[in-house]
Amino acid sequence: xxxxxxxxxxxxxxxxxxxxxxxxxxxxxxxxxxxxxxxxxxxxxxxxxxxxxxxxxxxxxxxxxxxxxxxxxxxxxxxxxxxxxxxxxxxxxxxxxxxxxxxxxxxxxxxxxxxxxxxxxxxxxxxxxxxxxxxxxxxxxxxxxxxxxxxxxxxxxxxxxxxxxxxxxxxxxxxxxxxxxxxxxxxxxxxxxxxxxxxxxxxxxxxxxxxxxxxxxxxxxxxxxxxxxxxxxxxxxxxxxxxxxxxxxxxxxxxxxxxxxxxxxxxxxxxxxxxxxxxxxxxxxxxxxxxxxxxxxxxxxxxxxxxxxxxxxxxxxxxxxxxxxxxxxxxxxxxxxxxxxxxxxxxxxxxxxxxxxxxxxxxxxxxxxxxxxxxxxxxxxxxxxxxxxxx
Ligand SMILES: Cc1cc2nc3c(=O)[nH]c(=O)nc-3n(C[C@H](O)[C@H](O)[C@H](O)COP(=O)(O)OP(=O)(O)OC[C@H]3O[C@@H](n4cnc5c(N)ncnc54)[C@H](O)[C@@H]3O)c2cc1C
Numbered sequence: 319x320x321x322x323x324x325x326x327x328x329x330x331x332x333x334x335x336x337x338x339x340x341x342x343x344x345x346x347x348x349x350x351x352x353x354x355x356x357x358x359x360x361x362x363x364x365x366x367x368x369x370x371x372x373x374x375x376x377x378x379x380x381x382x383x384x385x386x387x388x389x390x391x392x393x394x395x396x397x398x399x400x401x402x403x404x405x406x407x408x409x410x411x412x413x414x415x416x417x418x419x420x421x422x423x424x425x426x427x428x429x430x431x432x433x434x435x436x437x438x439x440x441x442x443x444x445x446x447x448x449x450x451x452x453x454x455x456x457x458x459x460x461x462x463x464x465x466x467x468x469x470x471x472x473x474x475x476x477x478x479x480x481x482x483x484x485x486x487x488x489x490x491x492x493x494x495x496x497x498x499x500x501x502x503x504x505x506x507x508x509x510x511x512x513x514x515x516x517x518x519x520x521x522x523x524x525x526x527x528x529x530x531x532x533x534x535x536x537x538x539x540x541x542x543x544x545x546x547x548x549x550x551x552x553x554x555x556x557x558x559x560x561x562x563x564x565x566x567x568x569x570x571x572x573x574x575x576x577x578x579x580x581x582x583x584x585x586x587x588x589x590x591x592x593x594x595x596x597x598x599x600x601x602x603x604x605x606x607x608x609x610x611x612x613x614x615x616x617x618x619x620x621x622x623x624x625x626x627x628x629x630x631x632x633x634x635x636x637x638x639x640x641x642x643x644x645x646x647x648x649x650x651x652x653x654x655x656x657x658x659x660x661x662x663x664x665x666x667x668x669x670x671x672x673x674x675x676x677x678x679x680x681x682x683x684x685x686x687x688x689x690x691x692x693x694x695x696x697x698x699x700x701x702x703x704x705x706x707x708x709x
Contacts, residue, residue, distance in 0.1 A: 321618075327389055330382075334390040337366060338397025346398035349527035350673050353519070355479050356401060356527060357437070363405060364434020368394065370416075371409055372562065377416040377424055378432045384562055385624040388569040392617075395573030399677035402573065404528040406566035407475050411438035411484045414559045415506055418546035427482055427506055436481035439509070440563075441471040441533060442556055448472075449690050451486075452499040452553055456535060458487040463542045465489070465505065467513075467535040473684075477531040478516040483507045485535075486556050489549055496550070503552035506544045513538035524676035561627055561635055563685045564642035568620045571649035571681040572613065578656035578674045579609050585660055596659075605659060609652045616645040633708055636698045643691035646681040653678050 323331070341359050349356055363369055371387040373379025382390075387409070394402035412431045415438075416424055430436040447454040456469025467487055471477075485505045488495045495501060507514070517532035547555050583606060586597040596602050623641035626634045653675040657664035664671040682688045698704050 323389070327386060330386055330390050331393055333366065334368070334393035335396070337363065337368070338394050342394065342397025342401055346401070346527070347667065347670065347673065349398065349401065350524075351526075351667070353526045353529075355476075355529055357479070359401065360405065360408075360437065361434040364432065368405055369408055369434040370412055370432040373409070373413050373416045373428070373432060377428050379412070379416060383624070383628045384565055385621060385628055388565055388620060388624045391566055392569045392573035392576070395570035396577040398527060399570060399574040399674065400525040400527040403525060403567070403570050404476060406563065406570060407440055408438050410559045410563045410566065411440045411482070413562065414484050414504065414546060414555060415482075418504070418551075418555050419506060420543065422543060423506060423546075431482060437476055437479070438482040438484060439474050439476040439480040440559065441474050441477075441483050441485045443471060443473050445470055445472045445532070449687055451556070452502065454486060454488060454502065455495075456485070456487040457490045457495050458503060458505060459490045461539070464539050465542060465545070467505070467507070467538040467540065469535050471533040473520070473530055474533055475528055475530055477529065477533050478519065479529050481509050483509050483533070484546070486552050499553040500550045502556070503549050504546040504555045505540055506546065507538065507540055511538050511540065523679060524673070525680055560685055561638045564638045565620060565624045565627060567681050567685045568616075568623070568642045568645035571646045571678050572617050572620060574674050574678045575613055575616075575649035575652035578653045578671060579606075579613060581669075581671065582606065582609070582656045582659045589661075602659065605655055609655050612648045613652055616648040620645050633698070636695055636708055639686070639691040639694040642686070643688045643695070646678070647688060649678050650675070650682060
């Protein structure tokens with residue numbers, strides 16, 4: 319077992335760290351306050367390969383492993399959580415097109431998504447279908463050699479500002495919508511297709527450098543060739559995307575918490591109270607000790623889950639769920655303790671701590687809530703012999 323990073327991985331981290339320090343961190347507070355979606359910076363990130371990290375090289379992506387991608391996303395999140403998190407969603411949607419689209423579809427959509435010139439959204443959640451995503455009601459009615467989409471999506475990251483939508487919808491034929499998860503297919507839809515309209519930009523607690531909107535599909539006609547994979551495979555494809563997505567949400571939470579921890583470790587030496595630095599108090603020292611311990615554990619868990627996903631380990635889904643649950647809970651706690659260590663300065667916007675806390679909170683909610691992660695884990699653990707295998 320080797321816990322050391324190799325030379326390539328060290329170089330990836332260094333490149334991402336430099337980009338985060340130069341292109342993200344100096345602007346993160348302003349993007350948050352003004353709700354700016356920095357498309358030009360996303361294009362710049364595309365130039366470095368960050369918008370297509372695990373898209374196969376054969377399609378023009380970087381072809382990195384999930385583990386290597388997680389190292390990069392962690393660093394980017396240290397610069398701006400919200401912008402890095404959008405990059406992960408774009409990476410996930412692009413990977414789905416690159417992996418499950420046919421050649422014509424890949425040629426049509428991938429090059430400009432890889433370069434970051436165009437951006438993608440992942441559209442699964444609906445107003446009535448969140449945790450129970452397989453109950454979604456958006457339909458794709460078969461009409462000759464086309465599908466006609468009708469329905470509504472909610473909480474879609476990037477929506478209204480992205481160019482390509484990966485949409486999960488229920489196929490309907492003469493007998494009506496097909497039931498269950500096997501009735502769902504995935505489609506690649508140009509974001510400006512006739513019949514698509516967008517809701518208002520949601521006012522959010524965090525993740526303010528990327529817009530979130532509802533989408534309505536009204537008789538949106540798309541060629542049958544824009545389906546990903548076979549008919550009825552859409553939910554499986556969406557969940558495959560989310561396995562990697564959960565690693566990304568976990569690793570960006572770790573990166574954010576690391577930034578909060580770094581700031582705290584510096585601050586306790588600077589801040590003077592009772593005649594000396596607050597680092598003299600054992601309660602402060604122990605807080606930093608626990609934050610560091612928990613964060614190192616979370617990071618290792620994310621990397622282990624990413625390695626299992628790379629190795630197509632049979633229990634990879636469970637490891638991804640455990641990593642997402644654990645790392646995002648730890649990250650929130652670390653950011654919260656960092657606010658506490660900064661006292662009143664932790665609560666004001668002049669310092670980044672309150673932003674880290676607001677940004678990281680949603681990582682416990684999306685790409686499957688942490689309760690749904692527990693559902694996935696416990697369902698497996700309750701099977702005979704599972705605890706012999708999941709260790
Ligand atoms: C900022 C933001 C960005 C998002 N971006 C996207 C996106 O790009 N694409 C996309 O498709 N979606 C996106 N989402 C949607 C997100 O994935 C959902 O909000 C999430 O899956 C939860 O669904 P819900 O909000 O409907 O909550 P609900 O499913 O209604 O859950 C409410 C509560 O009930 C609990 N609960 C539900 N079922 C169970 C159960 N079986 N056992 C125990 N507890 C349960 C949940 O854990 C939660 O605490 C985004 C959400 C936000 C806030």
